[in-house]
Amino acid sequence: MTQDLVPTAHYESPSEPKGYDFIPGDGPHSTIGETTKISDIVINAGGQDRDTPSEAKDTALGQLRARLTTIQDKINIFLTNKMKEEKSSKELKDLEKKMLDEGVDEGSSDNE
Amino acid sequence: MTDRLVDEAKLLLRNVSFQIVSQGAEALVFKTNIHPYFNDDQDESSYIIKYRPRKPYRHPKIDKSITKSRTIGEVKFMFKLAKAGIRAPRVVSTDYFNGIIWMEHIGYSLPDGKESTLKNWLWYLEKVRGESLSEEVQRICVEVGYLIGDLHLNDMIHGDLTSSNIMLDKKGPALIDFGLSSYSALPEDKAVDLYVLERAMNSTHADYASEYNSWLLKGYEKAHSDGHYSKQANKSFVEIIKRLEDVRLRGRKRSMIG
C-alpha cells in the first residue's frame, strides 16, 4: 500500500493574521465537487454536461485528486462567504457614509 | 490596377484622355488636361478625376448607396472647405450616379516620380535622403497640424486622416479624400480624428512617428491659440487633447475577450 498524499491549504489576511487552515478531512472524497459543477443556467437551458471529471482511481495520485476536490470545495465555500460578508459590510458602510455626507435618511428625499 | 477597372472608366469618360495617378482603396484617381465643360485651347491647367468604381464584392444595394452618399458627401464637404478657406482641391464637376468627381489638380511630382502626398514625401526623405528630422520636415508637420486645427475649428471632421490624405503643394499642405467626412462640434469626434492620424503615423512612419506627431499637435495647438478664431478656441483645444488621451487609453485597454 502506497502512502496517502494529503493536500493542505492555508489562508491569511491582514484582518485575519491568525489565518485559517484547510484539510480534506476523513471523507469520503470524490472528484465530483459541490462547487465545481456546471452552472445551473446551462442545465436549465437544456444543455448537457459532458465535461464531468473522470472518477478517482484507487491509486495514490487518484486519491490525491479526490482529496483536492474536497479541499477546493472547502476553500470555495469559505471565500464565497468572505465575499458576501465584505459586500454586506460595505453596503452598510456606504449607507452610513451617505447619511453622514448628504444627510439623507428615510423620508427626507420627498422634498426634492 | 486591373484593366477591367480602366476599361470601365474609359467607357464613362468617353473622349477624355487621362493618365492613371493611383488606385486608392475606394477610388481610382486619374489626371487629365481636359476641362469637363469649357473648351479653352489656352487652358494649360490639369484636373483630377476621382472615380469610385462599382465594388463587385458588395451587394448591389450596399454598393449603390455607399457610392452615392460618399460622392455627394465629398463634394459638399469640398464646397464648404472652399468657403471656409481651408486648402483642398476645388470641385469642377460631379456625376453622383457614376461616382465621378472632377477637381482641381494640386501637388507635384517628387524626385522619385511619386505624387507629393505627405506619406510619399516622408518616405522619400526616410529612404533616399536620410534627413527625416530636418527643420523643413518640422515646418511642414506644423503646417499640416495647423490645417487640421483650422478644419476642426470649423466643426468639420475628415474621418480618414492619414499621411496619404495630405497633399503637399507649392503653396502649402492641403487635405484630400473626404469620402468619410462629417460635421461635428464634439471634442470626442475631433479627438478620434486626431487619434486616427496619430495611429496612421505610428504604423506608417514608425521610426520618426513620435517627432512627427508632436509637431503635428504643435501646429494644431497654434491654430487654436493664434487668435483668428474666438477666444473659446483655446479652451476647446484643452478639451480635445484631454479627450485624445482618453481615446488613446480606450484603444489600449479595449478588452479582447473571446
Add this chain to the structure above:
Amino acid sequence: MTVDLDKYAKPGKSYYIALGLEGSANKLGVGIIKHKLGQLSDSNRAEVLANIRDTYVSPPGEGFLPRDTARHHRNWVVRLIKKALSVAGVKGTDLDCICFTQGPGMGAPLQSVVIAARTLSQLWNLPLVGVNHCVGHIEMGREITRSENPVVLYVSGGNTQVIAYSKQRYRIFGETLDIAVGNCLDRFARTLRIPNDPAPGYNIEQMAKKGKHYVPLPYTVKGMDLSMSGILANIESLAADMFSSKGGKKAVDEETGELITPEDLCFSLQETLFSMLVEITERALAHVQSNQVLIVGGVGSNERLQEMMGLMVRDRKNGSVYSTDERFCIDNGIMIAHAGLLGYRMGQITPLDNTVCTQRFRTDEVFVEWRDD
C-alpha cells in the same frame, strides 16, 4: 531574412519539437510542431505532428460562461495532451519547450490552461514560452499559406483587427471600435436561438446561403476602423419584431413585398459586416501598398467572406488572398506551438514567475524578433 534562428539549438539535434496549449476562449487546443534547423522556407516547412481540439458548446440562446469554459478546459486538458503525444508519437522528454496562450482572452479559461502548462514544464523540466494569441494566428497563417508579407485580417469572436508587419512588430492599422465581428454574429445567433453547435457563425453562414432579400442596415466604417454595435442593435430589433407574438410590424422586402425571413436577416448581416471588413482591408492594402491578404481567426473560415475578399483583390494588380481551413483558423494549439517555438528559437522564454495570463495583450506589444524584413 538574416535572423539566426539556431543560436539556441541543442548540440547534436537537427530539429526542435514544441507543445502548444490554447484555451483563451471556448476551444481547448493541443498541438505539437516540429521545425528542422535553419530558416523556414518552401522546402523546409514546419511539420504538424498533432493538432487536437475540443470545444465547449453551450445550449442555444446561451453564451459560454467563463467558469463553465474553464471547467471544460480543466477536465479535458490531460486527456487531450495524452492524445496529442500519442498521435505525434513523441514523449514529453522529446520536447524543447511548452508554449501556452498568455492572452488576450477570457481570464478563467486562460488560467486553467496555464496551470497545465506550468505543471508540464516542471514535470519534464522544460522552459515555458508565453504566446500572444493573435500572433499565433498570424504566424500559423503565414506558415500554412507561405504568404510572405501579407496584410492580415484577424477576425474572431473576440478580435477584429487589420494588421500589417513593419519593423519587427505586427502593427494594428484598423480595428473594431466596440464589439468583435464574431461576437456580433454570436449574439445575433442567440437572439434568433440559432444553435451553438458546431458554431453559431457556421450556422448563420448556412442560413445566409438561403437568404434572398437584403435588408438595409447601418454601414459604419471610420477610416480603417469600424463599429458594429449599432448594426447589432438594429438587426436585433428587426428579429424581435419578427418573433413578436402581437403581430406588430413585420419587415417586408421593399421591391417584392415578401416577408423578411430569418435567413434574409442572416444574409443581410453577413453582407453588411463582411463588406465593411473587406473595405477596411482594402484601405490598409492601399495604405501600405501591398496586394496580399491573409485572413485568420475563426470568422476567417466563412466562405462568403473569403469569396468577397477574392473579388476585392481581383481588382488590384497581382492581388492574392490567403486563408486556411478550420483546422488552423479556428483557435488551435498548433499555432501556439508554432509561434512559441519561433520565439524560443530566438531565446524568448518565459520564467515561471512571469507566466501570469492577461486578458488584454495587444498584438503590437510582441517583439517579432524572428523576422527582420
